[in-house]
Amino acid sequence: xxxxxxxxxxxxxRAHDRRAQDLPYNAEVATVEVDDPLALEPGDKVVALRSVxxxxxxxxxxxxxxxxxxxxxxxxxxxxxxxAERGPRAVDTxxxxxxxxxxxxxxxxxxxxxxxxxxxxERELGADGSALVHEVLILGMTxxxxxxxxxxxxxRWNDYFARRLKECLDRLALIYGFATPHPVPVxxxxx
Numbered sequence: 001x002x003x004x005x006x007x008x009x010x011x012x013x014r015a016h017d018r019r020a021q022d023l024p025y026n027a028e029v030a031t032v033e034v035d036d037p038l039a040l041e042p043g044d045k046v047v048a049l050r051s052v053x054x055x056x057x058x059x060x061x062x063x064x065x066x067x068x069x070x071x072x073x074x075x076x077x078x079x080x081x082x083x084a085e086r087g088p089r090a091v092d093t094x095x096x097x098x099x100x101x102x103x104x105x106x107x108x109x110x111x112x113x114x115x116x117x118x119x120x121x122e123r124e125l126g127a128d129g130s131a132l133v134h135e136v137l138i139l140g141m142t143x144x145x146x147x148x149x150x151x152x153x154x155x156r157w158n159d160y161f162a163r164r165l166k167e168c169l170d171r172l173a174l175i176y177g178f179a180t181p182h183p184v185p186v187x188x189x190x191x
Contacts, residue, residue, distance in 0.1 A: 011149050028053040030062030056136050066163075066169055069179045073172030077121065083114035088118045120177055136165055 023029065029049040036046040054057040057078070061071040086105075122130045135141045135149070143158040143165075150157075173179040 004151075016130070020084035023049075026053070027051065028059075030058065032062070054140055056063045056140055057136060066166060069173040070166065071075070073174075073176050074133075074137055074169050076176040076178070077133065077172050079116050080114040080121075081138055083110055084118055086111070121172065124171055124175055125168050129164065132161065132165055133168050133172070 028051065030052050031047055032050045033045045034048050037043040039046075050058055050062070052062055057066075057071060057074045060066045061068075066074075085106075088089075121124045125133060130144065135146050136143075141149070144153075146161050147153055147157045170179070174181060
């Protein structure tokens with residue numbers, strides 16, 4: 001006669017795994033450690049899954065190709081872009097038509113400061129650097145797509161664009177205050 005299985009006793013100190021078990025078909029996720037929203041003590045962390053499917057910056061960070069300061073500088077740029085972006089509003093066809101229109105929304109101080117930071121970023125990165133950062137961080141393009149857009153399809157160009165993006169992310173980290181400049185200037189090699 002087979003033995004009955006014993007149930008393990010309830011242990012409240014053991015952490016509950018709240019990660020998703022059923023992922024969508026084409027899911028591309030990476031693990032990330034975040035603050036626990038249900039924690040009893042501040043500073044407790046929990047492992048969560050972050051979608052990196054349409055997030056090139058998150059993918060680079062999860063694969064350890066960029067560091068935390070570069071990641072935070074890129075996220076700050078994306079945040080400023082979202083604050084500063086003002087486009088046409090969608091027309092709501094369910095509402096009753098009224099002759100005349102709404103007044104335009106006033107520009108907020110947050111939008112004004114975001115635009116000034118973006119202007120500084122464009123001056124610091126130059127035309128090529130700001131175009132590369134915009135294509136990768138805002139449009140979500142890969143290095144292959146960036147190269148194809150410029151008519152440069154070799155692996156050497158892809159590697160160049162990846163190195164240039166890392167340089168631009170370093171500069172963004174300096175601009176947004178996540179990194180400090182090197183205290184000793186790098187000496188040029190003289191022969």
